[in-house]
Amino acid sequence: MDYPILYSFVRCPYAMRARMALKLTEIKCEIREVRLNNKPKHMIDMSPKGTVPVLVLENNIIDESNEIIEWALSFNNVFDGNLDEDQKELTSRLIELFDSKFKYNLDRYKYATRYENIDINKHKMECLKILINLEDLISKDEWFLGKSINKLDISILPFIRQFRIADTDWFDKQNQITGIQQILDNFLNSKLFKDIMFKYDVWTENDIPQFFP
Numbered sequence: 315m316d317y318p319i320l321y322s323f324v325r326c327p328y329a330m331r332a333r334m335a336l337k338l339t340e341i342k343c344e345i346r347e348v349r350l351n352n353k354p355k356h357m358i359d360m361s362p363k364g365t366v367p368v369l370v371l372e373n374n375i376i377d378e379s380n381e382i383i384e385w386a387l388s389f390n391n392v393f394d395g396n397l398d399e400d401q402k403e404l405t406s407r408l409i410e411l412f413d414s415k416f417k418y419n420l421d422r423y424k425y426a427t428r429y430e431n432i433d434i435n436k437h438k439m440e441c442l443k444i445l446i447n448l449e450d451l452i453s454k455d456e457w458f459l460g461k462s463i464n465k466l467d468i469s470i471l472p473f474i475r476q477f478r479i480a481d482t483d484w485f486d487k488q489n490q491i492t493g494i495q496q497i498l499d500n501f502l503n504s505k506l507f508k509d510i511m512f513k514y515d516v517w518t519e520n521d522i523p524q525f526f527p
């Protein structure tokens with residue numbers, strides 16, 4: 315096996331954060347773009363729970379996005395040098411908050427038809443409340459914790475992007491989260507975002523390998 319294999323789906327926020335970590339740490343992978351309604355057999359054989367991203371290594375399978383990030387950083391820690399202990403603690407706390415409470419409410423707001431008896435507005439407001447609290451914690455610089463991009467940015471911006479997409483005009487008008495709006499805009503206009511959103515053809519068994527980054 316020459317390169318790790320990354321099963322990915324372009325618009326999945328978890329796969330996006332994994333691709334960003336791999337891109338920033340310059341770890342080359344064979345990328346296999348999947349569709350969630352037609353998952354490749356090899357991916358399911360490697361990781362029966364059937365979520366993306368999945369990173370297949372020579373002797374290991376990593377099928378949690380946060381673990382893929384940590385694995386990539388273990389070779390090339392492009393982030394830690396510019397963070398103090400408080401910022402590292404804040405990073406862990408906020409990633410956990412977005413993966414749990416923010417994601418819970420985002421799903422019920424954005425994909426309300428998948429659930430029963432959903433009060434869409436309540437879930438929208440819960441997400442907004444989390445963002446208003448985040449607004450107080452962030453830098454006035456280009457990224458959440460300062461002038462350089464960090465684990466916090468790559469981990470939570472894909473979810474904030476999804477929240478915005480659900481009602482763009484409304485999101486852009488919220489005047490209590492102007493710092494977050496600016497950072498999201500920086501993210502969406504970054505070369506990193508454009509690079510990781512490259513649209514690979516959906517992978518099938520006999521394709522010649524495509525590589526990422």
Ligand SMILES: N[C@@H](CCC(=O)N[C@@H](CS)C(=O)NCC(=O)O)C(=O)O
Binds near residue numbers: 365379
């Ligand atoms: N905890 C997992 C969550 C990954 C996840 O839920 N990915 C979604 C796509 S965004 C998925 O693959 N869902 C499976 C499906 O929809 O069939 C991680 O962090 O990697």
